[in-house]
Amino acid sequence: MFRRLYDWVISLSASPYAVWALAAVSFAESSFFPIPPDVLLLPMALARPNKALFYAGVCTVSSVVGGLLGYAIGALLYDSLGQWLIAAYGYGDNVEAFRAAYAKYGEWIILIKGITPIPYKLVTITSGFAGYDVLWFTVLSLITRGARFYILAGLLHRYGNPIRRIVEEHFGVVLGVLTVFVVAGFAAVRFVF
Template sequence: MLRSLYNWVLNLSARPSAPYALGAVSFAESSFFPIPPDVMLVPMALARPDRAYFYAALTTITSVLGGLLGYAIGALLYDSVGQWLFSLYGLDKGAEAFRAAYAQYGHWIILLKGLTPIPYKLVTITSGFAGYDLVWFTILSIVTRGARFGILAALLGRYGPAIRGILDRHLGLVTAVLVVIVLGGFAAIKLIY
């Protein structure tokens, strides 16, 4: 099943609708969707290395726009939708501690967590919930998401054939490692908050 999904994304990258699908996933991931855009970005950039930076820019823009929706969820809907999302991820007890940290470290939280496998939607919703300055939130989101996806595009552009060879031979292992990293991100949040 994993192999067929990987091949489907590779084939999708040749279609004119590929950037729309990537943008939709990236937008949704920053506000409510649990799957990171890397799942589409990596195979698409491997299939079309000449478009890796375009895909990274598109992912950055749509991620920041989705982050603004996440911010709005936190600012306007935390008592219903935002709280439900935090509960879904088992982070409802840590929400107040996370909110308090924004008073002193909001800019560092956005910059650092935007680069990590910790789900960015948690940062966006909490930024709205904590009332973090919207202009600074947007600027820092552009910086951190742009850096994350830009570095990924640079690595895929430079080492794309080698990375694709590894994925073609060891897709299951690579996926397992990525799942462990993402779950580690969730565990880190629970331990910290």
């Protein structure tokens, strides 16, 4: 099933709608959607390594704009939608500890969590809820999300064809490793905060 999805995304990269799909997933993932944009970015960059850096730019800008929606959810709608989203991911008990950490380490939380597999929507919603400065939130989000996507895209741009061969020859192993990273991100938030 996942192999067919991978093949479909590879073929999607030739479509005129590919960039729009990537932007939509990047935007949504930063505020409410559970699937990270890497799921599209990786195969698209593997299919077209020469466009990998462009795709990283699309992911970065869309993710930060989506992060501003997440910030607004936390700042304006936390008592209803924001609290529900946090609880849906199983982190409702940890929000107060996360909010208290913002008073002391806000910029480090945004920078570190924005580059890790920890769901970024937790950072965006909590940033709004904690009243973190929106300008600094935006600047730090551009830095951390840009670093995450441009590092990945740079590697795929440089080593795209050999990486694609490895992915296609060992698809199950690569999928397993990616799954471990995503699950580890959710678990890290659950047990750290």
